[in-house]
Amino acid sequence: MRVKMKNTALAVMILVCLVSSVCLGQMTPHYDTYTTYALDANDNVSQTVVVEGYTQAQCTFTYVCGPNNQQCTGTYPWCSQPVTHTPSIYNVVNGIGGWSNGTPVNPFSYSVFSTTTTAPLPPAPATVPASTEAKIICSVVGTIFDSQAFTTKIGERITYYGPPPITGPDDSCSYNMLACSTGKATCKQALVGIIWVPSCPNYVRAANLVVSGTCLVSYARSASGPGPCN
Amino acid sequence: MTHRTLIRSVIALLALAQTFLGQQQLVPKDQLDNQTVLLTPAKTHNHATDDQIDGSMHPELIPNIAAYRLFFLAVGLTANPSAGEKTMQSAQLQQLGFEGKDSEGFTRVLQTFRAKYNDLVNTYNAKVPAQATGFAPDVDSFLSERDALVQNTLDELKVELSPAAFNRLGAYVNVEKTRMKISTGNQRSSTNK
Numbered sequence: 289m290r291v292k293m294k295n296t297a298l299a300v301m302i303l304v305c306l307v308s309s310v311c312l313g314q315m316t317p318h319y320d321t322y323t324t325y326a327l328d329a330n331d332n333v334s335q336t337v338v339v340e341g342y343t344q345a346q347c348t349f350t351y352v353c354g355p356n357n358q359q360c361t362g363t364y365p366w367c368s369q370p371v372t373h374t375p376s377i378y379n380v381v382n383g384i385g386g387w388s389n390g391t392p393v394n395p396f397s398y399s400v401f402s403t404t405t406t407a408p409l410p411p412a413p414a415t416v417p418a419s420t421e422a423k424i425i426c427s428v429v430g431t432i433f434d435s436q437a438f439t440t441k442i443g444e445r446i447t448y449y450g451p452p453p454i455t456g457p458d459d460s461c462s463y464n465m466l467a468c469s470t471g472k473a474t475c476k477q478a479l480v481g482i483i484w485v486p487s488c489p490n491y492v493r494a495a496n497l498v499v500s501g502t503c504l505v506s507y508a509r510s511a512s513g514p515g516p517c518n
Numbered sequence: 519m520t521h522r523t524l525i526r527s528v529i530a531l532l533a534l535a536q537t538f539l540g541q542q543q544l545v546p547k548d549q550l551d552n553q554t555v556l557l558t559p560a561k562t563h564n565h566a567t568d569d570q571i572d573g574s575m576h577p578e579l580i581p582n583i584a585a586y587r588l589f590f591l592a593v594g595l596t597a598n599p600s601a602g603e604k605t606m607q608s609a610q611l612q613q614l615g616f617e618g619k620d621s622e623g624f625t626r627v628l629q630t631f632r633a634k635y636n637d638l639v640n641t642y643n644a645k646v647p648a649q650a651t652g653f654a655p656d657v658d659s660f661l662s663e664r665d666a667l668v669q670n671t672l673d674e675l676k677v678e679l680s681p682a683a684f685n686r687l688g689a690y691v692n693v694e695k696t697r698m699k700i701s702t703g704n705q706r707s708s709t710n711k
Contacts, residue, residue: 318703322588324694326609334606336592341704342657396655397643400635402592404602435699460615460682504693505613 315395316344317433321422325442325504327497331409333442335385337377338402339422343432345395372427375401381442382407382416392427399424412518415443415498440500445474446493447506448515453488461488468517475503491515569702577695584700587668589691591635594628614686616679623678624687631671638663661706 319341326334347367353360372392379385390401410416418440424433450467466473475496491511496503571579593610595603611621638660645655676684 316703318701320584320588320698320700320704322592322694322698324589324592324610324697326606326613328605328609328612332605332609334602334609336603336606338588338592340588340591341701344657344703393643394646396646398639398657398660400591400639404600404606406602406605456682507609507612507615 315426315429315432317424318342318344319399319422319424319433319435321435323420323438325497325499327409327444327495327505327507329507329509331444331495332406333381333409333418333444333497334404334406335379335381335418335420335442336402336404337379337420337422338400339375339377339424339435340398340400341424341433342398343373343395343424343426369428371395373397373399373432374425374427375399376423376425377401377403378419378421378423378437379403379405380420381405381418395426409442409444412443412445415441418442418499443498445496445498445503445518446515447473447475447496447517448511449492449494449508450514451490453490453492455488461492463492466517467491467511467514469514471517473517474498475506571700571702573695573698573700577692577698580695580698580700581705582691583665583668584705585691585695585698586672587664588698588700589694590628590631590668590671594632594635595625596632596636614683614690616683620679620683624675624683627671627674627678630674631667634667635664638667658706661704665706 319339322338324336324338326336328334347364349362349364350359351362352358371394373395374392375390376387377390378387384407385403385405388403390399393399407416419437420435421437422433422435423431426432448467448469449463450465452465453461453463455461466476475494475498489510491513492508493511493515494506494508496506498504573580593607595607599607607625611624614624616624642655642660675687679687
């Protein structure tokens with residue numbers, strides 16, 4: 289008798305699950321992701337991944353039941369047990385880094401999680417592989433959000449610029465003349481955010497971070513003359 | 519026929535029915551109330567799809583307030599930053615060309631932002647029940663407060679930074695939008711309009 293009741297209860301649950309299409313609950317993940325890179329003066333690259341957001345979920349649902357097509361209310365099975373959502377980030381640069389997990393939180397909680405991996409870049413023109421992925425893992429149903437794995441190649445390219453420097457109104461300097469002693473400059477975009485006080489040097493060496501073949505960011509320092517570009 | 523066989527048969531029949539039901543979108547999402555179940559085609563884990571804006575495809579659709587928030591979170595240091603996070607922030611400041619007062623002001627403002635942001639999130643999460651009960655805190659109010667904090671931080675930076683540095687920050691964050699993916703559901707509704 290007891291076994292029969294158990295089986296009947298199971299069958300009803302399965303019926304509800306299948307008919308409602310949402311056996312494991314109706315969850316809508318709302319998460320933002322962001323990957324950013326930074327290159328320091330020692331040719332180290334930092335790859336930072338951020339994932340944050342929340343999950344919308346509902347515990348109850350209605351379904352048609354009874355001989356008069358009445359509306360009945362059911363509760364998703366996961367709502368009656370402890371559930372946690374854990375942010376997880378894969379952040380690897382040239383084999384350094386890996387998966388990191390944030391703090392498990394309640395399903396309705398707002399999660400903020402980020403990781404940074406720093407690795408040395410080899411001299412140009414060599415590149416290193418870099419991969420990222422962000423997930424939110426539910427303790428009951430597994431992955432509920434996946435930013436999808438992204439793999440790229442990161443490298444550094446050097447560009448030398450020469451006179452005349454163009455002084456801006458805010459002590460900023462810009463250059464539009466290349467000063468490559470050898471090689472060809474891969475990145476020739478305008479230098480962003482460089483301030484030289486009290487004056488602009490005649491020559492600068494700009495280190496550019498190249499991600500997926502695109503010159504992203506650069507910083508520059510004074511140089512004594514032209515130098516090798518790549 | 520044993521109970522087990524009976525249950526298996528029921529499952530098989532219902533799975534077949536589900537295959538057909540799963541082809542239909544029965545009710546538009548915006549016509550549903552909280553008590554109505556969404557009958558969407560089956561997907562992985564049966565989760566509803568979320569509208570994502572991919573900044574690499576449409577950076578112009580990423581709201582500024584969301585872009586600054588993500589950038590501040592990536593660059594603003596927590597109370598106990600790792601060596602890697604410190605290196606990253608220092609490199610970001612270098613890239614932005616922030617030196618002297620600009621560098622100090624930016625670091626200070628973002629440190630305050632990060633502390634306030636954590637407080638805001640912790641306060642919101644404290645209202646969340648320990649177990650999923652169907653009760654969800656007022657997420658819209660939280661998102662409004664969150665975006666107000668980002669806006670206040672931006673206003674503070676406008677005062678702290680030199681005009682040139684503030685403009686560079688804007689240009690930089692604008693470019694960074696290409697590496698952001700945002701959920702429309704994680705934006706305050708007014709920012710999507």
